[in-house]
Amino acid sequence: MEKKKIVVLTGAGMSVESGLSTFRDADGLWENYPVSRVATHEAWEEDPVYVNNFYNMLRSKLVEKKPNEGHRLVAALEEKYDVVVVTQNVDNLHEMAGSSNVIHLHGELMKVCSSRDVDNPRYIRTLQAPNLTVAPGEKAGDGSLLRPYIVFFGEGVPNISLAAAEAQQADIFVIIGTSLNVYPAAGLVQYVTPGRPIYLIDPKEVRAGQHVKHIMKGASEGMKELSHILMDE
Numbered sequence: 001m002e003k004k005k006i007v008v009l010t011g012a013g014m015s016v017e018s019g020l021s022t023f024r025d026a027d028g029l030w031e032n033y034p035v036s037r038v039a040t041h042e043a044w045e046e047d048p049v050y051v052n053n054f055y056n057m058l059r060s061k062l063v064e065k066k067p068n069e070g071h072r073l074v075a076a077l078e079e080k081y082d083v084v085v086v087t088q089n090v091d092n093l094h095e096m097a098g099s100s101n102v103i104h105l106h107g108e109l110m111k112v113c114s115s116r117d118v119d120n121p122r123y124i125r126t127l128q129a130p131n132l133t134v135a136p137g138e139k140a141g142d143g144s145l146l147r148p149y150i151v152f153f154g155e156g157v158p159n160i161s162l163a164a165a166e167a168q169q170a171d172i173f174v175i176i177g178t179s180l181n182v183y184p185a186a187g188l189v190q191y192v193t194p195g196r197p198i199y200l201i202d203p204k205e206v207r208a209g210q211h212v213k214h215i216m217k218g219a220s221e222g223m224k225e226l227s228h229i230l231m232d233e
Helices: 041-046 048-062 069-079 093-097 160-169 185-191 219-231
Strands: 005-010 082-087 102-104 107-114 146-150 172-176 198-201 212-215
Touching (some): 041 048, 069 082, 082 160, 198 219, 212 219
Parallel strands (some): 005 082, 005 172, 082 102, 172 198, 198 212
């Protein structure tokens, strides 16, 4: 019998319990590092060393973090379901927890790429500890400056069409730790076939519509509750 497909859309709230700051909260990363200095193409053009140093710092923090129970419970869904994780996060905690099919919408912090041909797989490299830094002037394989494999604000989101196709095929759609304010990711819920169950796990009030079942808990506790609901299916 073919497994049902679950598509899980995750945002910053997914990784909070692992000790990663969200960008938008009051104590988030953008408080100390304005978006305009570290996450736009213009910032990269103006001061690539400053931008690379910011992501070097984030990588050094990420390698100290571990997946939380929420990540592990998402991975555990694969025992019973065909699971696709679509994440707005640039960390690799879903993969570390065991999820085998992860679509990154906003890039991957542990990877670097060509600044001339960002999505060319020939020039995308995964950095491994302890070598997590991009040095000033360091080049990619095509001779351009090496840059973070991150979708900067204002750049296209190359994986959004892939994510939308998965959302269309979902038997169950799950949203964890995102305010549904960040587009184009927030628009993915519109691709879900009408009548298919949609669950939202977030401890805060989120405007998500009456057709969405809101589990007002953090990622780990919310995934525990959802796992029980799905077991009864």
